[in-house]
Amino acid sequence: MADKKDYYEVLGVSKNASEADIKKAYRKLAKEHHPDSNPDNAESDHRFNEATEAYEVLGDSDKKAKYDQFGHAAFSNGGGAGSQNYSDMGDIFGDFFGDFFGGGSRRRNPNAPTKGADLRASIQLDFGEAVFGVDKEIQITVSEVCEPCSGSGAKKGTSAETCAVCHGSGQVRFNQQTLFGTVQNVRTCNSCGGSGKTIKEKCTTCYGSGFVKQKKKISVSIPAGIDHGQTIRLKGKAEPGTNGGPRGDILLTIYVKEHKDLERRGVDVFYNMPISFIQAVLGAEIEVPTLDGTVKYEIKAGTQTHTRFRLRGKGVPHLNNNKVRGDQYVTVIIDVPKKLSAAQQEKLKEFAEISSDEMNQPNKKKSFFDKVKDAF
Numbered sequence: 001m002a003d004k005k006d007y008y009e010v011l012g013v014s015k016n017a018s019e020a021d022i023k024k025a026y027r028k029l030a031k032e033h034h035p036d037s038n039p040d041n042a043e044s045d046h047r048f049n050e051a052t053e054a055y056e057v058l059g060d061s062d063k064k065a066k067y068d069q070f071g072h073a074a075f076s077n078g079g080g081a082g083s084q085n086y087s088d089m090g091d092i093f094g095d096f097f098g099d100f101f102g103g104g105s106r107r108r109n110p111n112a113p114t115k116g117a118d119l120r121a122s123i124q125l126d127f128g129e130a131v132f133g134v135d136k137e138i139q140i141t142v143s144e145v146c147e148p149c150s151g152s153g154a155k156k157g158t159s160a161e162t163c164a165v166c167h168g169s170g171q172v173r174f175n176q177q178t179l180f181g182t183v184q185n186v187r188t189c190n191s192c193g194g195s196g197k198t199i200k201e202k203c204t205t206c207y208g209s210g211f212v213k214q215k216k217k218i219s220v221s222i223p224a225g226i227d228h229g230q231t232i233r234l235k236g237k238a239e240p241g242t243n244g245g246p247r248g249d250i251l252l253t254i255y256v257k258e259h260k261d262l263e264r265r266g267v268d269v270f271y272n273m274p275i276s277f278i279q280a281v282l283g284a285e286i287e288v289p290t291l292d293g294t295v296k297y298e299i300k301a302g303t304q305t306h307t308r309f310r311l312r313g314k315g316v317p318h319l320n321n322n323k324v325r326g327d328q329y330v331t332v333i334i335d336v337p338k339k340l341s342a343a344q345q346e347k348l349k350e351f352a353e354i355s356s357d358e359m360n361q362p363n364k365k366k367s368f369f370d371k372v373k374d375a376f
């Protein structure tokens with residue numbers, strides 16, 4: 001794992017490259033090193049796989065966020081990026097290579113099962129909900145199979161017919177004249193749009209599409225440790241596929257509200273704790289608010305302002321192992337009183353006098369001010 005190259009390096013993009021830049025960089029590399037144009041070239045083969053693996057992660061906002069936070073470790077334990085199936089890549093190759101590797105061979109069969117479209121959604125969480133995880137419900141508008149026509153798109157009592165032009169294949173073969181002679185090529189059937197079926201009388205509910213948009217509530221189990229800006233993939237919850245293909249995924253982006261006192265940085269939590277100057281001088285037991293309620297902490301006598309201490313395990317659970325938690329860092333800020341009663345002032349003056357008496361004792365070192373006075 002240690003010698004694994006940085007994914008950004010592999011694609012030759014900077015860490016803040018846009019989604020489009022990442023896609024462009026991958027597209028260029030993949031085109032250059034594609035096995036079809038580099039047969040039996042081990043180096044190209046390696047570069048192609050490397051780039052594909054990098055894009056698998058950086059091209060997916062969810063995985064990219066994890067990679068940015070944890071590096072390769074995010075994918076090292078099981079189901080790593082390298083061993084993922086590249087089901088999504090079909091779409092990319094369809095888009096990318098259709099033009100470059102032309103011919104009918106790579107053209108997708110319109111009757112093949114195709115995964116449905118992904119949908120994006122977002123949800124706002126309270127600070128504590130993100131820290132400890134929460135079950136939520138989101139509402140999303142998604143296509144469902146039209147009930148009256150059972151998805152056929154044909155009016156009740158009628159049914160879709162096999163397209164007379166393509167005889168149901170969705171494709172039409174045609175001859176093309178090229179420099180090398182006549183080549184048989186394939187294109188999508190215009191008559192049925194590639195579905196292989198024609199509908200004479202359309203269903204009045206779905207107007208022939210076979211699907212209707214519906215508002216749907218979906219339960220989501222948000223894992224403990226999720227952070228602001230991260231995305232959760234809800235597999236198979238988005239738009240339905242065609243020809244028996246799976247549904248697309250919902251990409252749920254998380255927004256986390258700020259806490260009034262606690263500041264989160266990754267798995268650690270930071271807190272500024274005001275203490276009185278008396279507590280700082282004499283030492284005290286203080287009660288510190290944490291994610292788990294207040295905990296007692298012993299301030300040592302003579303604590304300076306901005307001293308920081310750590311409460312181990314009081315931070316945020318790790319996203320991939322919620323038994324391990326970050327820490328809470330507490331910075332004590334000494335609160336100097338602005339208003340004192342006459343009695344308080346009296347006591348403090350007394351304190352000051354005792355202190356200067358100590359300074360003036362012959363065996364004690366002279367204070368800085370005394371030295372200054374002596375100089376004149």
Ligand SMILES: [Zn+2]
Pocket residue numbers: 163164165166167168170171189190191192193194195196197
């Ligand atoms: Zn047709």
Ligand SMILES: [Zn+2]
Pocket residue numbers: 146147148149150151152153154203204205206207208209210211
């Ligand atoms: Zn219908």
